[in-house]
């Protein structure tokens with residue numbers, strides 16, 4: 001099965017359309033005011049209206065209030081939720097919507113145990129822990145921490161870019177890669193050439209894994 005790609009942190013419709021044309025499976029919209037990639041409902045509507053069919057739209061929240069999440073779900077066509085804070089499993093499953101649980105990996109993080117805890121999630125997104133920000137930091141974590149067997153599809157994130165995407169696919173063999181800053185020209189502005197290169201490198205990794 002080929003490795004899926006989610007590109008996160010779009011603020012401009014033209015970048016999201018370009019990502020979809022290049023073959024990204026999913027685009028991430030950040031609804032987290034402290035982030036430089038935060039967008040409001042009007043921006044989200046402009047982006048989603050421009051997308052072609054069959055591109056999954058993921059809405060990302062960090063410990064957000066239920067009422068705000070429900071408002072966004074009511075107004076914006078969202079396919080999947082991504083919880084990037086300390087949300088307990090019970091809080092993730094009340095929206096009747098597929099969700100991804102993001103985990104910022106620290107030395108004490110027990111990844112397999114968390115997968116059991118969030119057993120109804122559509123995937124476990126593993127990101128780098130960073131002292132100053134909750135995500136989109138461009139930081140790598142030690143991929144050796146990822147268990148070979150996991151109850152949930154692994155979405156690998158954190159510090160990925162066109163230079164290491166092929167290696168990430170070969171080494172981790174995740175369900176998907178998730179990238180933000182590694183394909184940016186500036187925060188919230190995606191670089192078309194880097195998005196294209198990233199997708200090419202993921203395909204290259206898949207070829208070495210599965211076409212032997």
Ligand SMILES: O=C(O)c1ccccc1NCC(=O)[C@H](O)[C@H](O)COP(=O)(O)O
Pocket residue numbers: 007008009028030032035036037038060062084127133134135136137138139157158159160178179180181182
């Ligand atoms: O992108 C952000 O600004 C952000 C802020 C707060 C929480 C999560 C955020 N992004 C989440 C993502 O899914 C990123 O793609 C992921 O953290 C990887 O980012 P990067 O290391 O820059 O590729």
